[in-house]
Amino acid sequence: MNRSRICSVLLASFVLCAVTTYPDWPRFRGPSGNSIVSDPAFDPAAVAAARTLWTARVGKGYSAISIVGNRGVTMGNDGTRDHVVCLDVTNGRELWRFDYPAKPGSYPGPRASPWIENGRVYTVSYWGHVHCLDLATGRSYWNVDLVKAIGADVGSWGIAGSPVVTNQRIYINAGHSGCALDAATGRVIWKGMPGKTGFSTPVLVPFRGRLHVALFGAKAFLLVDAEQGRIAAEHPWETSWDVNAADPLMVQPDRFFISSGYRRGCALVDVSSTPPREVWNNKTLASHFSSPVLHQGHIYGCDGNAGRGDLVCLRASDGQEQWRQKLGFGSLILANEYIVYFNEKGDIIVGPVDSKGFQPMAQARGIVTDGKVWTAPVLDRGILYMRSDQGTIVAVDARRAGGRAR
Secondary structure (H helix, E strand, C coil), X not given: CCHHHHHHHHHHHHHHCCCCECCCECCCCCCCCCCEEECCCECHHHHHCCEEEEEEECCECCCXXXXXXXEEEEEEECCXXXXXXXXXXXXXXXXXXXXXXXXXXXXXXXXXCCEEECCXXXXXXXXXXXXXXXXCCCCEEEEEEHXXXXXCECCCCCCCCCCEEECCEEEECCCCCCEEEECCCCCEEEECCCCECCCCCCEEEEECCEEEEEEECCCEEXXXXXXXXXXXXXXXXXXXXXXXXXXCEEXXXXXXXXXXXXXXXXXEEECCCCCCEEEEEECCCCECCCCXXXXXXXXXXXXXXXXCCEEEEXXXXXXXXXXXXXXXXXXXXXXXXXXXXEECCCCEEEEECCCCCCCCCEEXXXXXXXXXXXXXXXXXXXEEEEECCCCEXXXXXXXXCCCCCC
């Protein structure tokens, strides 16, 4: 597919398909990478019953489960080794496990979620180990050490952005402005400027007629040409501890919402000019690492650092707060026009998405109790998947009546 065709497809998807129905959840933040999904099997009222289908333990970390068909893949660490674990999502049974030596790091374990495509699984570790595995067997096709290959600086917190795969390339937020690998071989196609790594997942966007990668670097928001790795736009944005972790959000062509914790706040950045300019900047939504979601001109997200947080709605055009709910620090998705919010205590809160206010209609408390729930929600075929930092994954039945068989 040529570059113009890629950009046309991307533009159409942003303009016409904000919500898309997919049968799988193959990557971080769902099939479209924006935490928005239409799932005909999902019944928000069923959350109140909180029927647990199964529980599995995969090792410490924050990697969300990625699902294609009946196979779900995630990552964990046991103190000396990383594990890439494939589960049968109908019952939680382990199908295969791929291990390699890896220290746990600070806040132990992998952060990134796998990407599954065409029978292959792509993973990125805390330390920058990239693996390509066979979905059916766990056999390794290739691996790359980003520290050696591109001189990536994993910093104090490790690589956290998940891989993004398109057009036979893997894009990873590593170094100052990311890198691209060949999906078939792991060969480095381009590497960006050296420097500290940011923590967001790359977001593919059209810009000036070409495919670009939107990244939150350690000290700036960047747009990088996906073909060549050239920086097309850069806006300085410094946060305590260099924790720029929430994914950039394209609000409209040439305008991006960015947000960071430690009371750094948020801004709408216009990249049509050189240098980019801020349309507005305030502290209404300071996202530590929970990525916000755009719906009908409004942004929904978690304001606050781990340990304390509010669910907030603000108007994208001017940044004005519309409402705030004290639900605790957490992450969200939008499913069938409902907000599904996981807080760090292991609670699920569900209510209709509405810019005028939030009214919970179903809640389930303490689904996971052995650690913090900092991993974003996953919803696949009416089943919600919650993961704790200690490595416990719980599958919660939220299917419509009559949809009990997967």
